[in-house]
Amino acid sequence: MSENPYLRSCVESNPGYVPGEQPRPGEMVKLNTNENPYPPSPRISEVYRNLDIGSLRMYPDPLCSQLRKTAARVWGVSDDMLVLGNGSDESLAMIMHACIELGDSVVFAEPTYSYYETITRLFGGKMVKVPCGPDFMPPENLAELRGKITFIASPNPPIGSFVSDQYIAEVCQGLMGKGVVVVDEAYTDFAGHSAIPLLKQYENMIVVRTLSKSYSLAGLRLGFAIGNPLIMEGIAKVRDPLNIDDVAQNVACIALDDQQHLKDNLEKVISERTRMREELMKRGFSVPESYGNFLFAAHHALPGIELLQRLRERKILVRHFKHQCISHGVRITIGTPEENNLLLQAIADINI
Numbered sequence: 001m002s003e004n005p006y007l008r009s010c011v012e013s014n015p016g017y018v019p020g021e022q023p024r025p026g027e028m029v030k031l032n033t034n035e036n037p038y039p040p041s042p043r044i045s046e047v048y049r050n051l052d053i054g055s056l057r058m059y060p061d062p063l064c065s066q067l068r069k070t071a072a073r074v075w076g077v078s079d080d081m082l083v084l085g086n087g088s089d090e091s092l093a094m095i096m097h098a099c100i101e102l103g104d105s106v107v108f109a110e111p112t113y114s115y116y117e118t119i120t121r122l123f124g125g126k127m128v129k130v131p132c133g134p135d136f137m138p139p140e141n142l143a144e145l146r147g148k149i150t151f152i153a154s155p156n157p158p159i160g161s162f163v164s165d166q167y168i169a170e171v172c173q174g175l176m177g178k179g180v181v182v183v184d185e186a187y188t189d190f191a192g193h194s195a196i197p198l199l200k201q202y203e204n205m206i207v208v209r210t211l212s213k214s215y216s217l218a219g220l221r222l223g224f225a226i227g228n229p230l231i232m233e234g235i236a237k238v239r240d241p242l243n244i245d246d247v248a249q250n251v252a253c254i255a256l257d258d259q260q261h262l263k264d265n266l267e268k269v270i271s272e273r274t275r276m277r278e279e280l281m282k283r284g285f286s287v288p289e290s291y292g293n294f295l296f297a298a299h300h301a302l303p304g305i306e307l308l309q310r311l312r313e314r315k316i317l318v319r320h321f322k323h324q325c326i327s328h329g330v331r332i333t334i335g336t337p338e339e340n341n342l343l344l345q346a347i348a349d350i351n352i
């Protein structure tokens with residue numbers, strides 16, 4: 001029973017998701033929330049430059065027709081397979097809303113994106129958490145846990161491990177007719193591979209994408225759930241029909257159309273990811289291979305929380321997680337070469 005007479009007990013008892021710190025621009029070197037260090041497509045400026053503010057009195061296109069068409073073309077799916085979210089966090093919540101009854105099992109392997117826990121609690125799901133293996137991969141028996149929803153992030157934060165198509169296919173096969181497998185591909189452009197082609201074979205699979213990371217549009221809030229119309233029709237029903245504003249729809253179309261800009265940015269981030277991993281390892285850090293735009297770095301001589309604090313004193317923000325199997329290190333977002341060099345300089349100053 002809830003002690004607060006006005007709230008659902010699963011809301012009252014939920015600690016809530018705590019997003020990474022957003023200091024004022026320029027205040028800190030910001031390597032804590034996996035934002036892209038490079039700006040989005042310069043073509044987007046035109047939308048804002050030519051904005052007719054009179055058009056804002058009208059509601060946006062509730063079906064987001066143009067945007068769905070553009071996204072469908074980019075990802076090689078049909079537009080009835082797409083439901084848009086105000087950021088992929090909203091896409092994830094909409095999937096829960098559409099697919100979970102109170103007490104249904106929601107399965108995921110930890111460590112992973114902690115928002116899965118938040119929404120499982122909020123929607124009254126029964127949380128079934130299992131540990132990842134020593135290689136930070138989800139265990140083989142995930143389908144046996146019979147999740148009504150099973151979350152698999154690939155690449156999986158905060159480590160950046162990449163889950164193979166074969167693994168995803170096996171989990172989907174094991175849960176066919178029983179539960180939905182959500183493959184969260186927030187970072188997949190940095191891995192250069194997507195599981196989207198598997199959607200043709202597995203009606204119970206949903207891929208979630210975002211423009212926040214690879215397209216440098218975290219501030220715009222655009223997410224996508226992509227799956228079989230059999231499920232997507234239901235997800236469309238729980239969507240706030242006007243959740244994507246008119247400007248965001250236009251901007252997102254332009255960003256998706258500018259594939260060359262995406263490619264150029266990806267190359268820069270990936271090349272810095274390789275360099276930073278080597279540099280950190282040279283300085284005694286253990287850094288598992290990452291397929292995202294971040295690295296997880298741990299040093300045996302300095303606990304993660306202390307490293308976070310010492311970097312913070314030097315105006316560099318990284319992210320620390322309390323979960324026991326990752327609390328020894330920090331997650332570092334890949335920044336520009338200049339930002340990354342400041343981080344390396346700060347580590348030299350700390351003199352571990």
Ligand SMILES: Cc1ncc(COP(=O)(O)O)c(C=O)c1O
Binds near residue numbers: 209212223
């Ligand atoms: C794995 C994963 N999924 C989803 C999201 C949510 O991204 P957004 O709501 O900005 O699309 C994040 C954000 O960091 C993430 O790490």
